[in-house]
Amino acid sequence: MSFCDTIWEELTPLRRAIMDHPFLTELADGTLQAESFRHYIVQDSLYLAEYARVLALAAARAPSAAGRLEFSDGAKVAVQVEEALHQAFFAQFGVTPEMAHDSAPSPECLAYTSYLSALAATRSYEELIAGILPCFWIYWEVGCHVKPRAASPNPYAAWIETYAAPSFGEATDRVRALVDAAAEAATPATRAAMATAFRYASRYEWMFWDSAYRRAGWPI
Template identity: 85%
Template sequence: MSFCDTIWEDVAPLRRAILDHPFLNALADGTLEAESFRHYIVQDSLYLAEYARVLALAAARAPSAAGRLEFSDGAKVAVQVEEALHQAFFAQFGVTAEMAHGSEPTPACLGYTSYLSALAATRSYEELIAGILPCFWVYWEVGCNVKPRAVSPNPYAAWIDTYAAPSFGEATRRVCALVDEAAAAASPATRAGMATAFRNATRFEWMFWDSAWHRAGWPI
């Protein structure tokens, strides 16, 4: 099996925990409280600003034209397309620009973005892109899982449709291909580091949903 197939199976319990999370179950059946979703989209906007920087760094470090194009395009999407979606949700759920700009990252958000930034600054390109991948792949799986069971009408339909869109799946497959290509040429030690990066980023994905569900902030 390829590196991505192997690590995807390895994190199956984490993926199941994400799909079974009450935040996503409530989002699917339309009963998620607006305040929990507001918490999520504000934190996600903070996350995306940093994720775009990490993608740009991956593009700069990519050894191939395909990698440079994919990650630079991904940074553009993070800034433009998803931020536009957030603005629509900000208006729908009553988040003002002042509220968004005045918010600080929660421990889950800061931990996730800081981890990705640390990969970009101190680890190999291979480990960096393995850590980037779960944000694509987990969201694609979530979108495909939630869409068939989502009630209609659903106040979160636009969010669901974004991550269940075939174009998002195609982007995920392209990043998977880059990660597999990098892993195939990597040493066993580097592949082990890639697996750790992928696993940790998937853990942060669960933590992000859980933080939104509990509307968690700093404990002190």
């Protein structure tokens, strides 16, 4: 199996825990409390602003034209999603631009974005893109998992449609191909580091949804 297939299979229990998390099961049912989703979209807007920077750094470090194009396009899309999807949800769920601007990142959001930024600043390109991939791939799996189960009408339909869209799946496949190509050319030590980055980022994905469901903030 390829690098991506191997690590994806290894993380089956974690992926199952994500799919079974009440944030996503209630989102599919349309019963997720608005306050939890409001917490999520504010934190996600903070996350995406940093994720776009990380993608831009990946584009700058990419050794191939395909990588430079993919990650620069990904940075652009992250900004567009933040501007379009979040602004619509901000209006729907009563979040003003001032509220979003004044919000501090949750511990989980700050930990996740700081980890990705550290990969971009201090680790190899191969580790960086392995850490970037879970945000694409897990969201694509979540979108495909939730969409056929979603109640209709559903207040979260636009979010579901965004991440179940074929174009998002195609972008995920392209990033996955870049990670597999990098892993194939890498040393065993680098591949092991890539797997570690993928695992940590995947765990942060679960933590992000869990913190939104609990509306977690700083304990002190």
